[in-house]
Amino acid sequence: MKPSFSRYRGRFAPSPTGPLHAGSLVAALASWLDARAHQGTWLVRMEDVDTPRCSRAAAQNILAQLSACGLLSDEPVLWQSSRESAYASAVQSLLNTNAAYACRCSRSDIARYWAASGTTLGRHQDTVYPGTCRHLHLQFQPGLALRFKVGQTVVHWQDRRLGAQQQHVGASVGDFVLKRSDGLWAYQLAVVVDDAAQGITHVVRGEDLADNTPRQILLQQALGLPSYIYMHTPLVLGENAEKLSKQNGAQSLDTRTPELTLQALNAAARVLDLPAAQADDCASALAFWVNAWRERWPQAQSAQPLNSTP
Ligand code: GLU
Numbered sequence: 301m302k303p304s305f306s307r308y309r310g311r312f313a314p315s316p317t318g319p320l321h322a323g324s325l326v327a328a329l330a331s332w333l334d335a336r337a338h339q340g341t342w343l344v345r346m347e348d349v350d351t352p353r354c355s356r357a358a359a360q361n362i363l364a365q366l367s368a369c370g371l372l373s374d375e376p377v378l379w380q381s382s383r384e385s386a387y388a389s390a391v392q393s394l395l396n397t398n399a400a401y402a403c404r405c406s407r408s409d410i411a412r413y414w415a416a417s418g419t420t421l422g423r424h425q426d427t428v429y430p431g432t433c434r435h436l437h438l439q440f441q442p443g444l445a446l447r448f449k450v451g452q453t454v455v456h457w458q459d460r461r462l463g464a465q466q467q468h469v470g471a472s473v474g475d476f477v478l479k480r481s482d483g484l485w486a487y488q489l490a491v492v493v494d495d496a497a498q499g500i501t502h503v504v505r506g507e508d509l510a511d512n513t514p515r516q517i518l519l520q521q522a523l524g525l526p527s528y529i530y531m532h533t534p535l536v537l538g539e540n541a542e543k544l545s546k547q548n549g550a551q552s553l554d555t556r557t558p559e560l561t562l563q564a565l566n567a568a569a570r571v572l573d574l575p576a577a578q579a580d581d582c583a584s585a586l587a588f589w590v591n592a593w594r595e596r597w598p599q600a601q602s603a604q605p606l607n608s609t610p
Pocket of ligand 1 (some may be wrong): 312313314315347491503506509
């Protein structure tokens with residue numbers, strides 16, 4: 301299904317595990333600018349499925365920080381913690397079509413499997429699921445995880461910034477988790493179900509998520525959902541040259557005064573390769589960047605054809 305220009309719908313989907321920082325503002329600003337440059341709708345979705353790590357206070361703080369920047373959701377914020385039944389019905393349909401299966405392996409079972417296999421593994425390959433439970437037909441019940449059957453598919457996709465991409469999902473991650481053994485819904489499932497439910501046409505988010513895209517494309521295909529146009533934005537690196545993140549102690553965005561907020565937006569715009577705004581307030585700066593964004597990124601009107609080669 302081809303999203304059409306007139307119904308552009310984009311989103312910013314933070315996980316409320318802490319405040320916005322300079323890195324997450326880049327993704328927020330880019331997705332907002334792209335929506336405005338397409339005269340589209342911009343939504344904020346709170347990805348609070350990982351309930352032990354998320355908090356309402358952090359979510360409210362993020363919304364206040366966004367609001368200080370002038371980035372306001374065009375529709376009410378969708379909270380993933382309220383979407384249990386939508387996720388349950390998506391996994392039921394995957395179970396019905398034999399695209400998902402119950403799994404009793406723990407992380408250490410998987411690591412032990414690879415240690416015993418004698419296979420020479422690349423970085424992170426000891427977390428690739430080897431498919432141990434794929435043919436066991438275990439009854440899905442509390443305490444077991446649910447995995448998506450990936451197969452030997454190479455997913456090809458086009459990123460507006462990164463260009464042509466491909467991933468052999470089976471070799472890179474293997475059958476991935478849809479529901480964790482502790483009962484929490486996995487990000488991959490929730491994001492796919494909600495992007496479709498919200499009618500999203502364009503996904504603009506940080507480059508750290510680019511390698512999740514092929515998994516999400518496979519899930520979209522299995523659930524009969526439309527595909528989107530993707531753009532992954534540059535990351536802000538910390539002193540150790542690692543991506544700035546809450547885990548490595550990124551500073552909360554300082555939005556205590558309009559001047560500080562404008563400074564933060566200017567820094568995010570620089571990362572996005574946009575010119576400095578000669579503006580005294582956030583609203584004028586944003587209006588300036590919408591035009592600059594339009595010149596920098598041609599309008600993306602329809603999804604690239606997706607190829608999956610088995
Ligand atoms: N909730 C994810 C995060 O904060 C982003 C999800 C997405 O944009 O697809 O990293």
